[in-house]
């Protein structure tokens with residue numbers, strides 16, 4: 597995650613600035629040891645399932661950045677649509693989070709994955725990066741607010 601953000605930072609995009617549109621500064625800069633995030637109180641099975649999905653979300657972001665670097669936008673769009681978009685499984689998963697705000701953030705995140713796919717299809721670097729930035733903002737915002 598840090599490496600992905602670093603890459604985006606190098607490309608001249610200010611990810612941290614844009615995050616402020618979704619969440620206040622003091623939340624995403626809080627590096628204190630006390631974890632004040634809201635617990636989703638997920639069950640054991642759900643916890644493992646959710647973390648596996650999360651690891652795939654991170655891998656998808658990594659694949660998208662790599663494909664963009666190789667100028668393979670059509671494939672990057674497929675990854676965004678299939679692995680970050682609002683598929684029926686992801687819709688179901690988000691609805692099972694047991695917290696209205698988390699569900700809302702999760703659904704908005706997956707919609708942003710579909711928007712990212714659309715942006716990538718245009719093969720426009722600027723549009724694609726700003727859509728990717730928007731998607732990553734949801735990762736950052738949700739992690740700042742919730743824990744398992």
Ligand code: HEC
Pocket residue numbers: 597636647648650651653654655657698699701702703705731732734735736738739742743744
């Ligand atoms: C709707 C909320 C939400 C969104 C959006 C979200 N996550 Fe998560 N993610 C979580 C929660 C909750 C955890 C558990 C964190 C904890 O308990 O400390 C988590 C954990 C993770 C983990 C740890 C996995 C493990 O095996 O320990 C990774 C990696 C991760 N998320 C990546 C991402 C990436 C990348 C994105 C965006 C592309 C993303 N997440 C979007 C809620 C979200």
